[in-house]
Amino acid sequence: MNAPISSFDPFALVETSAAQVRVASPCGRLSLRARGDLAPLDAALGLTLPEKIGQRVSVGNLEAICLGPDEWKLETETGAVAGIEEACAKACAELPHALVDISAREVSFVIEGVRAAELLTLGCPRDIATIEIGTGRRTVFDGATVLIWRDGENSFRMDVWNSFAPHLFALLDTGCRELAAEAA
Amino acid sequence: MLLIHCPYCEETLPEAEFAHAGQAHVVRPENPSAQSDEEWENFLFIRSNVKGPHYERWRHVHGCGRFFNAVRDTVSDRFLTTYKAGAPRPDLETLTGEVK
Numbered sequence: 221m222n223a224p225i226s227s228f229d230p231f232a233l234v235e236t237s238a239a240q241v242r243v244a245s246p247c248g249r250l251s252l253r254a255r256g257d258l259a260p261l262d263a264a265l266g267l268t269l270p271e272k273i274g275q276r277v278s279v280g281n282l283e284a285i286c287l288g289p290d291e292w293k294l295e296t297e298t299g300a301v302a303g304i305e306e307a308c309a310k311a312c313a314e315l316p317h318a319l320v321d322i323s324a325r326e327v328s329f330v331i332e333g334v335r336a337a338e339l340l341t342l343g344c345p346r347d348i349a350t351i352e353i354g355t356g357r358r359t360v361f362d363g364a365t366v367l368i369w370r371d372g373e374n375s376f377r378m379d380v381w382n383s384f385a386p387h388l389f390a391l392l393d394t395g396c397r398e399l400a401a402e403a404a
Numbered sequence: 405m406l407l408i409h410c411p412y413c414e415e416t417l418p419e420a421e422f423a424h425a426g427q428a429h430v431v432r433p434e435n436p437s438a439q440s441d442e443e444w445e446n447f448l449f450i451r452s453n454v455k456g457p458h459y460e461r462w463r464h465v466h467g468c469g470r471f472f473n474a475v476r477d478t479v480s481d482r483f484l485t486t487y488k489a490g491a492p493r494p495d496l497e498t499l500t501g502e503v504k
Binding site: 273274287288289291345346350357358359360365 | 405412413414415417418419420421465466467468469470
């Protein structure tokens with residue numbers, strides 16, 4: 221089994237007037253690597269895999285993001301992982317690919333609030349404005365590779381590996397309090 | 405901080421997302437056992453130490469994960485161009501001509 225684990229309880233970890241950070245409820249995550257004509261995988265997944273890095277496509281509970289020229293990440297409900305693996309396994313004869321359940325590898329922080337974008341600049345060297353709403357990017361946050369999903373102007377999700385999560389959360393926690401103190 | 409253009413992401417991004425990966429266009433011999441010790445040593449260890457435009461590999465490690473090639477001026481640290489791995493080596497004269 222590759223069930224999601226989390227060292228945090230899913231409640232608001234920190235909430236200030238500037239931003240709030242909480243842990244998203246566990247979900248199923250899959251890493252997909254494939255090259256060539258993706259039609260068999262598109263059919264198996266029931267969506268068209270995005271081809272531009274950072275683009276997202278979602279159908280129902282399944283969301284796919286393109287991370288590299290031959291790499292995608294899929295997020296879905298915990299219970300739906302086995303079904304997706306089974307459907308893609310059937311497409312393996314037509315298009316050899318690698319699909320790995322990485323649900324247990326990561327936790328997601330939900331970062332929201334009026335200064336959420338500014339909070340991300342504390343650890344991320346990239347210009348947050350270049351991540352358009354409805355897309356996402358893999359980037360670096362205070363030394364650790366993270367995946368940032370931008371759901372709204374000031375609404376983000378950040379997927380981080382379990383081992384980095386306490387460290388990154390400590391920075392987000394400090395940042396939330398500092399931004400709130402500035403405003404006061 | 406340097407800004408580097410990733411030819412796969414087609415974005416110009418901060419250096420912190422990238423890792424340097426040595427000299428570019430070092431071709432592994434097709435038949436290593438036919439190599440003399442000197443030729444093999446040359447392939448493994450001997451690298452140029454250019455003052456000026458240098459062809460080198462970079463990896464977008466905190467991004468798309470891809471290796472790509474770049475021409476960087478080792479004096480000014482300016483990136484003259486970046487191009488996908490496997491693409492032919494760009495002509496240096498046209499690159500430096502653009503800079504002037």
